Amino acid sequence: MFSFKKSLKSIHLEHNKSTMDLCTEMMPIPEKVFISVVQHIGAPCQPLVEIGDLVKVGQLIADSKAFISAPIHSSVSGKVVKIEDIMSSLGTKDKTIVIETDKKQELWEGIEPPLINSKDDFIKAIRDSGLVGLGGAAFPTHVKYNPKNLDEVDTLIVNGAECEPYITSDYRTMMEDTENIVYGIRIIMKYLDLKKCYIGIEKNKPLAIKKLKYATKNMTGVTVVTLQPSYPQGAERVLIYETTGKNLPPGKLPADIGMIVSNISTVGFVSEYYKTGLPLISKRITVDGNAVLFPKNLRVPIGSRICDIIDFCGGYTKPPKKIIMGGPMMGRAIYNHKKALIKNNNAILVFDEEMSKTPEETECINCGRCYANCPLNLMPTAIAKEFSRNNIEGLKKLNVSICMECGCCTYVCPAKKQLSMINRLSKKLIQEEAKK
Ligand code: SF4
Ligand code: SF4
Incomplete structure (x- = not known):
């Protein structure tokens, strides 16, 4: 087993991953989707459709000429009924394309697997797919995969740690889409000319470790690293250290020390797109918390509203006091359940009043x-x-x-x-x- 004796500091959290063994269900197509043009870090996109336009699944509906950006595609077939400014979960007013769905889910005619013969073709395909970091960072993947010093980069680090409590969406990807993850790693290593790959997975996911070890056993340069189940193992700097023993100095990017770090669901999607050409239009998420009747892992069309997702999970068991997009440690609390899912959301957690109490602050006791x-x-x-x-x-x-x-x-x-x-x-x- 590959491990380092000395670890960076971390804390132990209750994992509360009650949805771990729940297979992913498909969320039915809602009446309307609300697709924000701000789905990632970087420049927002501009709508390419107008009110009244008919759109199909996978059709490009917003894009930007900026380098740090990624195109946005329709997750449904239907009619654009509004383009309006809607308050996002970050408190900014973002242009949002509202599509009334026809429930036919007709595929856009232009969908076909990308033709890739070179690194440049690969990077272009990643951009065309609309892929952004699916672990929560939402950084456009075509930028991450193409650093200025790519010829000095030789290592891919795949983040399968999923150390935040409650969230099991990456775990379900590892269990259900192992083949796509492995194929994604192959493609990324091939086109970016990377020699080594470390897949970091926490020890409390033994089945995922077993599956990935078995699936990669004949792959040259690929190592599955078992990580301690502590928090925050999935943070970029921590993961780099725990998988390779290297320190990422302050102000430096992973590429500066020869690495690209990518979330495991992101890697899995690379393979899906390579095979089908269907851009990023849906997301696997975990819905959990003590105010949700039936916690689930779901595949949800991008732009679905939280209230529609919760309805599919049987509704609330108690009045919801806190709704968090993401995990309890790094996620963001939102003030109303009409917010829509964006590309990087990996969980919706809903808690009642008791679980949401914020303890009162007292004086610092200089305990260190x-x-x-x-x-x-x-x-x-x-x-x-x-x-x-x-x-x-x-x-x-x-x-x-x-x-x-x-x-x-x-x-x-x-x-x-x-x-x-x-x-x-x-x-x-x-x-x-x-x-x-
Ligand atoms: S939030 Fe910042 S300061 Fe606090 S423990 Fe994490 S990295 Fe350190
Ligand atoms: S030193 Fe003060 S702020 Fe830091 S943990 Fe102790 S009480 Fe809290």
Whole structure:
């Protein structure tokens, strides 16, 4: 077994992965989908359709000329009935294409497997597919797979850790789509000319480890690495260290140390697209939480509203107090269930009042636990102090920009300080100053 003796700091969380053994169900096509033109990090797309247009499944409906962006395709067949600004889960007003579905799910005539003979063809195909990081990052994959120094990159790291509690969508991909993951790895290694691949999976997913080890046993350069089931094993820096023993220095990208890191569902999708040419129009997600009647793993058309998804899961058992898009550690709480699913959402968690209580903050007792448990050795108390003084230079010196907002510091703090939130706001302060 491949492992390193010394690990980065991490915490133990209750996994609560009650949906682990639930096979993925197909969510029925809703009456309407709400497809935002902001589905990824980078430049938003512009709609290419107008109100009244008829669209088909997989048809391009929005795109951008910007390099860091990815096209958007219709997840349904039907009629565009509105293009309006709708408040997103991030609190921004984003143009949204509303499509009334005809339930026929007619495929757009242009769908065909891409013709790929070179690295450039491959990168173009990845862009055309609309693929973005499916683990939550939403970074356009064609940009990630084509760093400036690609000729110095030799390693692919596949993230199968899925360390956030509750979420099992990547696990179901590993169990149900093993073949696609393996084929995706083959294609990526071939066209990007990568020599090594490490697939990191936590120890608490023994069946997935077994399946992937068996499926890759004859592949040269591919190693399945068993990771400790701690949090945040799936964070990029932590995963790089735990799979290869290499440190990613602050301010550097994985490509700077010869690596590309990709989520396991993203890798699986590469294969799906290669075989069918059907762009990214649906997403496997976990629906869970103590206020949902029937928690499930689902494949959901992009643009489906949370209320429609919850209806399919039997509705609420109790009044929902907190709805989270993503996991409880790094996900975002939203204020209404009419929000629609975007490409990077991997879970919807709904909790009742009892489970949603936020403990009251008390005075810091200088116990140092926040520092002791930060995987990146940041100093959350010092950051909070500089933030309260609005001292941007001080925040920069403390390296807050590399904070991955994993929430470990907040989780371990006995005074219940919202340290991770302070770091998020500190990063925003620095970004705003940089824009000026
Ligand atoms: S949220 Fe940031 S500061 Fe807190 S533990 Fe995670 S990386 Fe460290
Ligand atoms: S963990 Fe909380 S109480 Fe302890 S030093 Fe950090 S902020 Fe203060």
